[in-house]
Amino acid sequence: MLLDKRMRAKIGFLAKHRRKPSREELDLLLGKRARQQLAETRFIGITGSAGKSTCGALLQHLLGHHFRVAASLLENTPRVLARRILELSKQDQFAVMEMSGHMSGVLTTSCDLVQPEMGIVISISNDHYSNFRGVEKTIEEKVTLVRRTAATGCVFLNADDPAVLSMAEAAQARVLTFGCHPMADYRARDVGLDVAGWLQFNCIYKDQTVPFRLPLPALHFLPSVLAAIACAHQTGLSLISLAQHAERFKPLPGRCSLHQLQSGQTVICDTVKAPMSTLSLAFATLDGFQRSRPRRIILGNVSDYPGSWGPKMRRLAEEALGFADQLIFFRPLTKVDPLIARYGSDRIVAFERIDEIAAFLREHGTPDDVLLLKSSARNHLEALLLPLIGQPSCSREPCGLSHSCFNCEYGFARQRQHEFDYYKAYCTGIVRKLT
Numbered sequence: 001m002l003l004d005k006r007m008r009a010k011i012g013f014l015a016k017h018r019r020k021p022s023r024e025e026l027d028l029l030l031g032k033r034a035r036q037q038l039a040e041t042r043f044i045g046i047t048g049s050a051g052k053s054t055c056g057a058l059l060q061h062l063l064g065h066h067f068r069v070a071a072s073l074l075e076n077t078p079r080v081l082a083r084r085i086l087e088l089s090k091q092d093q094f095a096v097m098e099m100s101g102h103m104s105g106v107l108t109t110s111c112d113l114v115q116p117e118m119g120i121v122i123s124i125s126n127d128h129y130s131n132f133r134g135v136e137k138t139i140e141e142k143v144t145l146v147r148r149t150a151a152t153g154c155v156f157l158n159a160d161d162p163a164v165l166s167m168a169e170a171a172q173a174r175v176l177t178f179g180c181h182p183m184a185d186y187r188a189r190d191v192g193l194d195v196a197g198w199l200q201f202n203c204i205y206k207d208q209t210v211p212f213r214l215p216l217p218a219l220h221f222l223p224s225v226l227a228a229i230a231c232a233h234q235t236g237l238s239l240i241s242l243a244q245h246a247e248r249f250k251p252l253p254g255r256c257s258l259h260q261l262q263s264g265q266t267v268i269c270d271t272v273k274a275p276m277s278t279l280s281l282a283f284a285t286l287d288g289f290q291r292s293r294p295r296r297i298i299l300g301n302v303s304d305y306p307g308s309w310g311p312k313m314r315r316l317a318e319e320a321l322g323f324a325d326q327l328i329f330f331r332p333l334t335k336v337d338p339l340i341a342r343y344g345s346d347r348i349v350a351f352e353r354i355d356e357i358a359a360f361l362r363e364h365g366t367p368d369d370v371l372l373l374k375s376s377a378r379n380h381l382e383a384l385l386l387p388l389i390g391q392p393s394c395s396r397e398p399c400g401l402s403h404s405c406f407n408c409e410y411g412f413a414r415q416r417q418h419e420f421d422y423y424k425a426y427c428t429g430i431v432r433k434l435t
Helices: 001-019 021-035 050-061 076-085 106-114 135-148 162-170 219-234 239-246 275-288 309-318 339-343 354-364 383-388 422-427
Strands: 042-048 068-072 094-098 117-123 154-158 174-179 186-193 199-205 206-216 254-260 264-269 295-299 326-330 348-351 370-374 432-433
Touching: 001 021, 021 106, 021 219, 042 050, 042 106, 042 135, 050 068, 050 094, 050 219, 050 239, 050 422, 050 432, 068 076, 068 199, 076 094, 076 106, 094 106, 106 135, 117 219, 135 154, 135 162, 154 162, 154 219, 162 174, 162 275, 174 219, 186 219, 199 219, 206 219, 206 239, 219 239, 219 275, 254 383, 264 275, 264 383, 275 295, 275 370, 295 309, 309 339, 326 354, 339 348, 354 383, 370 383, 422 432
Parallel strands: 042 094, 042 117, 068 094, 117 154, 154 174, 174 186, 264 370, 295 326, 295 370, 326 348
Antiparallel strands: 068 432, 186 199, 199 206, 254 264
């Protein structure tokens, strides 16, 4: 049936434009037609420089205990969204759609497709510096979701981020804010990490105060969490119910995910992207484990920064060693020699291969280790988790593959069933959570 629809759409496009459509144009056309058949499904669009996937996964988790919810996460470009809209059905009560704003005009195309009833903007940073060359252009792109959210719906904005909060004047929908700011509609107070490294806080809305606790090991998750809570609450769910379900949330691996190993070691895996402007947030996760020693950072590629790398590396080393006992670079030793001379070989080491890092950790690791894996996706530092959880190491290094080890037949997906199966599902299409 889909083949018939594609053929009819292609013929219609040819008649209208006097040329054949590209594959992307055809996908977008079919996605728009499918969206027209889903008038009863409530679409929620999520954008921001960081935290989109975590917000979307948590929102689906919270709504999914009461509604039929479909979510499109991780892959978030317009063409992917169009294809995933084709997978939706009229029985889906909510559709949670992660929407990229990585280049100018892309959110206009996505909003044409999704037609969101609710919109969430989490944060603004320089994570797409190579495309926008500055925060101003990023703001111009992200505000598109605010403008295009239906007038009968609601927009949720981060009150702690001035760039996001300034978007309120562009909204035609009702605006609700979240954050630690005293004027935020959904306000977090007493924010911290408990002894297990979990995020905890009190959420205040009007005259209600409800404690929340989630298995997320960093304070910078707070905007994503508050946004999901606010949006779910506005669908009619109680804050008390949301707090109960939030504690059972299963975070997405590789997005500052927390892994407590049988050996006693703790691993924080943050290996999806590493924009320069947010590295300090990742380093600060180690502050939640003050009693554990040694604390090590394994640092791979860093992205989205102006200027040369040398001065940036020196500053990063100084900052990282303010949180960690040891910094392990995933890069040639010769490029790190000046830092080793400055800080000593006991505090800074470097390796060019993941299996060399794994061997070093086997030799020098202790049950009290806390390891932060921080890199862009191209490094595949998450492969270090394989031997740590008792699985064979990856035999393809360097592999040259673009997808994550969590979704790779040479990585975690070698086993037919594994603890990260749900991540593969999000990578390949719409994921539903039924009532």
